[in-house]
Amino acid sequence: DFQMTQSPSSVSASVGDRVTITCRASQDISSWLAWYQQKPGKAPKLLISAASSLHSGVPSRFGGSGSGTHFTLTITSLQPEDFATYYCQQANIVPFTFGPGTKVDIK
């Protein structure tokens, strides 16, 4: 079965820190990779599509890179509103699998 993995599963960070989250696909998905942010009790919000395209209204401190099987999400200067869980998702091969999530919390 197709698998998406994320690392780390959780990270403790301070405001102003640089945070990097990695997502790996078990098969080549080209650039069909999206990143979402989810806060407790809320629906996920799209941050990045096509591996590196910032969604409308998303702050420029969020950035995505990668292709094939290895992708990263970077937050260059963590803000208080960025403490949340982040999911990657591939939209190349059905089922459109999500990664297990990375929780970013306050150090």
Next chain:
Amino acid sequence: QVQLQESGPGLVKPSETLSLTCTVSGGSISGYYWNWIRQPPGKGLEWIGYIYYSGSTNYNSSLKSRVTISLDTSKNQFSLNLSSVTAADTAVYYCARLDEALDFWGQGTLVSVSS
């Protein structure tokens, strides 16, 4: 601005069918894939399936035998039916639009399976 809103019962009995509807406003159904995703309490996201505006569907193989997604373009709605539910189907169910990625989401609705 496209908005999606899920509606349906919050409680379903085991072995019965879970039925939810997603109403799309502020935009057309045409040209997009319309998806259902669920999230069990405290767990991650699971993609259930989609329906294209033309009516073609694709489902997660783990649920395929129990899932039907349908479309009513006259009402700008699409629906989810999940049959023979068990407690493992208890989750927040989201509808969302796919355009390269899931760019617009409903707020989600909690469906509990219990007698």
